[in-house]
Amino acid sequence: MSSPNLEVAGVSVSPDHYINGERVASDATFECVCPIDQTRLGDIASGSAAHVDAAVGAAVGAFSTWAALGPAARQPYLQRFADAIGRHAEAFATLESHDAGVLRSRMAHGVVPRAVQNIAWFAERALTLQDRVIETPQARHVVRHDPAGVVAVITPWNSPLMLATWKIGPALASGNTVVLKAPEWAPLTSSLLADCAHEAGLPPGVFNLLQGAGAQTGAALVSDARLARISFTGSVGTAKWIARTAAANLVPCSLELGGKSAFIVLADADLDAAAATAALMYRNAGQVCLAGTRLLVHRDIAAVFTGKLRAVVERLVVGDPREAATEVGPIIHPRQLERVQGFVERAVARGARVLWGGARHPFGEQYFAPTLLTGLRQHDEIVQQEVFGPVLTLQTFASDDEAVEMANGTDYGLGGVCYGEQTHAIELAQRVRTGFIWVNSFGIRDLAAPFGGIKRSGVGREGGDWSFEFFCDVKDVVVPKQPFRASFSHR
Numbered sequence: 392m393s394s395p396n397l398e399v400a401g402v403s404v405s406p407d408h409y410i411n412g413e414r415v416a417s418d419a420t421f422e423c424v425c426p427i428d429q430t431r432l433g434d435i436a437s438g439s440a441a442h443v444d445a446a447v448g449a450a451v452g453a454f455s456t457w458a459a460l461g462p463a464a465r466q467p468y469l470q471r472f473a474d475a476i477g478r479h480a481e482a483f484a485t486l487e488s489h490d491a492g493v494l495r496s497r498m499a500h501g502v503v504p505r506a507v508q509n510i511a512w513f514a515e516r517a518l519t520l521q522d523r524v525i526e527t528p529q530a531r532h533v534v535r536h537d538p539a540g541v542v543a544v545i546t547p548w549n550s551p552l553m554l555a556t557w558k559i560g561p562a563l564a565s566g567n568t569v570v571l572k573a574p575e576w577a578p579l580t581s582s583l584l585a586d587c588a589h590e591a592g593l594p595p596g597v598f599n600l601l602q603g604a605g606a607q608t609g610a611a612l613v614s615d616a617r618l619a620r621i622s623f624t625g626s627v628g629t630a631k632w633i634a635r636t637a638a639a640n641l642v643p644c645s646l647e648l649g650g651k652s653a654f655i656v657l658a659d660a661d662l663d664a665a666a667a668t669a670a671l672m673y674r675n676a677g678q679v680c681l682a683g684t685r686l687l688v689h690r691d692i693a694a695v696f697t698g699k700l701r702a703v704v705e706r707l708v709v710g711d712p713r714e715a716a717t718e719v720g721p722i723i724h725p726r727q728l729e730r731v732q733g734f735v736e737r738a739v740a741r742g743a744r745v746l747w748g749g750a751r752h753p754f755g756e757q758y759f760a761p762t763l764l765t766g767l768r769q770h771d772e773i774v775q776q777e778v779f780g781p782v783l784t785l786q787t788f789a790s791d792d793e794a795v796e797m798a799n800g801t802d803y804g805l806g807g808v809c810y811g812e813q814t815h816a817i818e819l820a821q822r823v824r825t826g827f828i829w830v831n832s833f834g835i836r837d838l839a840a841p842f843g844g845i846k847r848s849g850v851g852r853e854g855g856d857w858s859f860e861f862f863c864d865v866k867d868v869v870v871p872k873q874p875f876r877a878s879f880s881h882r
């Protein structure tokens with residue numbers, strides 16, 4: 392039995408799970424609310440243990456046939472899946488701007504084209520997966536990458552479509568079946584994704600979607616002993632819980648977590664370019680894991696740099712993410728807004744100075760003003776903890792060694808940015824302990840490149856062939872070169 396679709400600004404979307412090729416309703420539901428103006432968008436199915444059992448069971452049932460197809464036969468299915476996402480580009484943009492507050496312009500020009508690529512690129516790439524042959528005098532080893540089985544994909548609310556497809560693409564292309572648990576604060580684009588999988592004719596059970604809260608539906612999913620892999624993006628606290636739970640069944644996890652990345656501005660940097668890029672850290676209201684939220688600026692140019700950044704920030708358009716001109720939208724949820732405000736208030740109470748912002752923004756109830764805090768010490772909470780809002784900190788340094796020490800002086804190690812004369816900036820970037828770092832740039836990502844963090848920012852790498860390494864089991868098929876004679880003395 393399925394429920395009537397929700398109507399969101401002219402887009403029709405199912406509130407149900409998608410299990411074994413069919414929509415499945417729940418008696419229990421939760422509310423989906425628009426962060427722009429707190430409009431209620433509708434009630435979404437909340438997955439029970441029985442729904443989790445059915446979804447994983449469907450994925451188990453579909454696995455051997457899907458795996459046996461091989462990459463070449465899977466590719467047309469996945470190309471049709473990617474094409475369907477592209478056809479629904481407008482609907483995806485409408486839904487994610489309504490339930491997550493993501494800029495509609497960014498959906499159209501960045502997120503949806505990337506989601507299409509996430510499916511199509513990995514389907515093509517899987518065609519290049521080749522057995523590796525190791526010849527020794529004794530034997531020929533044919534090393535294969537076999538699909539692992541059922542993959543649980545768990546995504547956060549800040550970029551649900553991009554992050555789901557980034558994991559589902561390589562998981563399906565390499566022959567696994569998938570159960571996606573959508574984020575409860577932004578569930579709608581994952582539902583439309585299930586429609587796209589259906590339109591593309593993916594066999595029932597190959598792709599399944601569960602809606603529901605992390606502590607119930609998510610927890611039941613990661614506890615299922617039939618999983619072969621868990622690919623999770625979200626917070627450190629949840630990741631620790633998932634890793635502990637997965638350990639009970641020895642299920643490998645890929646964990647893409649939070650960040651507190653440094654944005655270093657050297658004295659020889661192009662300060663206009665650095666200021667323009669630093670303002671981008673307010674994008675998505677700062678709810679971006681890879682943002683360089685700690686500005687570390689050489690003390691000799693700090694005043695000039697701050698003046699230039701202020702000029703850019705004053706021109707930022709804070710407003711309705713559905714409007715083309717808007718550059719900074721709302722905070723996803725009242726709880727997240729309170730969290731952001733709490734960080735700022737505690738920092739100010741401990742002596743931080745507000746250079747701009749520091750309070751809610753008058754545009755709407757769930758808006759926080761782009762903020763810059765200074766007067767901080769390295770051990771301050773706001774320097775150490777991920778805020779996940781439009782809040783940057785500014786610290787100054789006097790030498791490269793001091794900049795590196797500050798950059799490396801948190802428990803996180805996801806991304807980073809370094810502006811300076813090219814050779815100087817590269818040399819310094821190499822000393823920052825992190826998963827990736829952009830030199831005189833920000834946000835360049837290629838699907839062939841690895842992505843992931845170190846320290847508390849994550850475990851493992853996805854992207855390019857690293858995704859296949861995670862989603863596949865390596866098997867060595869050993870064929871002797873001489874007839875094998877069994878003997879107890881044989882080694």
Ligand code: NAD
Nearest residue numbers: 546547548574605606609610625626629647648649650680
């Ligand atoms: P979260 O950890 O609260 O939730 C993420 C997902 O996990 C949601 O779908 C949630 O329902 C689910 N979940 C929660 N508890 C669970 C449990 N016990 N078992 C199974 N699933 C559970 O994170 P969030 O607040 O949604 O997202 C923000 C965080 O995500 C930030 O820390 C941000 O930095 C991080 N993030 C990281 C990346 C990256 O690529 N490194 C990208 C985006 C966001």
